[in-house]
Amino acid sequence: MFVDRAQIRVKAGDGGAGAVSFRREKFVPNGGPDGGDGGRGGSVRLKVDTGMRTLMDLRYRREFHAEAGHPGTGSNRRGKDGRDVEIRVPPGTLVYDAASGALLADLRAGGQVYVCARGGRGGRGNARFASAVHQAPRMAERGEPGAERQLRLELKLLADVGLIGFPNAGKSTLIARFTAARPRVAPYPFTTLNPELGVLRDPEGQEVVFADIPGLIEGAHRGVGLGDRFLRHVERCSLLVFVLDAAGTEGRDPLEDLWVLRRELEAYSPRLAQRPWLVALNKQDLPEARADLARQRAAVAAQGADVLPVSAATGEGIDAFVLAVTGRVRRGESPPVPEVQTVLNPRPRAAFEIRREGAVMRVEGVELERRVRMTDPGSEEAISRLNRYLERRGIARALTRAGARPGQRVVIAATDFLWVEDMERREGCALVPSYSPSTVR
Template sequence: MFIDKAKIFVKAGDGGNGMSSFRREKYVPRGGPDGGDGGRGGNVILVVDSNMNTLIDFRHKRKFKADDGGKGDTSNMIGRSALDLKIKVPPGTLVKEEESDALLADLTELGQEYIVAQGGRGGRGNARFVNSVHRAPTFAEKGEPGEAKNIVLELKLLADVGLIGYPSVGKSSILARVSAAKPEVAAYHFTTLTPVLGVVSLTEGKSFVLADIPGLIEGAHEGKGLGHDFLRHIERTKVLIHVLDISGMEGRDPLADYHKINEELSLYNERLARRPQIIAANKMDLPEARENFQRITDLLKQQGREVYPISAATGEGLDDLMWRALQLIAEYVPEPEPASEVKVYTDAQEPAYIIRRDDDGAYVVEGKDLERLVAMTNFSDDEGLRRFQKIWRKLEIDAALRERGIKEGDTVRIRDMEFTFQD
């Protein structure tokens, strides 16, 4: 089974809690703070593995969680850092954030790694908060929560050459003839429902990967007939072989089919329409094909296309077609990627926090550093609470809340922590 899209949930490990403790030794009557830091939580890392060629493993397991870091200990002992969780993916995997559909990574090279969720740092022990004024702090930080997100994995085949064309024009038969691949071949439409790869070996050291892309139909660029799923796999190819049923036995006009398929490529991605493309005029073993061949060839050559007469049934012309494809691969020059949106940064700093109203009327305070502070503060410890209040006042959050119209008794929410506002 070929699976080329999967949705999974990843959760990096939380950092370990810092320790609050004091030296207790027989001959050290006033031992100072000696609480150690917590260990780092494990990252979740995607790794490209050559032994994988589908995303089928993610059909049965969709949740991945790395281990948490160990907590700090007495005598300034640092907690154990957790091992990273490595998830194997096939080459050609795109990684997207589910919520925004933003592309996070394009994993194509064997052994390539991408940290998809960052582990939380360990909380600091009370020994880290000693200063000239505060000689005996009792509070320690909790570990930082690890990142958690839903992501989408999409697989684009890494083939050199793609066979394209309407259903039942003979693409699978060509692949079966020129490689060791064994695609299903039958006399009905949409026999091939998943892309099939095969290696074409012409002579020693001369080979390439050929993909049988399932039949495209009119409206594929809009997703009709699994169009988006199929078109995705053509994007990485260097050369396209456009297969036409030159016999027109099913009442179809090969020339009309040619124009419709190229229109679908152009509507989906203009760069695909400009990809090197050669025409395979298939079914030349049939009398009807020989009648149509010259007329259609003359028209296609006027558009700058190379036409190769072939027969997947007898093998006629396939060697010449494959050698020409190999030559075009060697000549292929990648088209520059379109310029991505450029972000312009000004001298103005990002605000430390923003305040908004939630649907239930609560005032929600959002800010990366502030949310991290809340997550890592032990509110059951008086000193930890006072430290939080000191930072709160320094950021002038009370004044900002008053400007937004907060009143006594209103709810203030940061992450999953709620406070009641008291003026």
């Protein structure tokens, strides 16, 4: 089965918690802090596997979780890192953030890797918080949460030349003539149900990739026949070849076929319709084709396109066709996906925003939320460290300005805090977890 779209959820491993521990040695009554750091959480990455042709595997498995980092322990032992998870994808896979629609990666080359969810950093153990003035810290960080996101994957085959035509025009016969591809050929419409790639070596030894896609018919943009969704697989071609049944074996006028195809292409994407194109007048072994060649040639030439008479069945005209096509391919210039723009990290990490939601004030910010998640609410030292951060970043000041008074409920990263009086702080107030851990436990 050919699958060219998938939606998956990826969750990287959380970092392991840092440890609070003190050395115990014989004859040393109060050993120093020796709590080790937590291990890093495993990441989730996508990797291009040139042996793959579709996103079918992701039909069956849509959730990927990497392992969490292990907690640190005493004697300064660092926790073990979590194992990564690797998802293999075919070349030509585009990765979008499902929520924002932003293009995150365009995966083309074999072995190319994109880390789509980074594992959380391990929390630091209490050994790291020791200083000359603070020799016995009783706090450690919790691990940073692993990134989590919904991804939309879309496969757009990487080909240089796209073959477009009505069913039975001879596209598959043609591609089988000069490449090793062996798509099914049969005298009934819609023989080809999935796009297929064929590779040709041009006279200079360069590879030129052809895409044979299912036939289009009038109304394809409205879903008639197999519809026009397969056109996405020629979006990255630098040259389009319209393959016509020049003998009109099914009773249609080959020129009318061409205009229908051009209109369908235009309806699918005006931008794609502007791509360089030429016309292969196929089935020249049949007398009907030959008899009509002059008229067809003149009409196509009037549109400014090159015309190549061929017979995919007998091989007549194929050499000239291959030469003309490979000569016009602009290798390595396969156009980028035009309809999307890459937007990464639109907000600076340190930025934050305060919103009022009824009685609650909510503070959002990438770095702030990460900090809060790594803070152990049960540790007074950790909470006071968080408050120093709020002051440094101007968040405490901003809370006062936004109207926070003692007793105000403040939510950050799904954690409930109270803004309470604290004369040791510059603002005269500090955030404390709203449920004292001693009452919870």
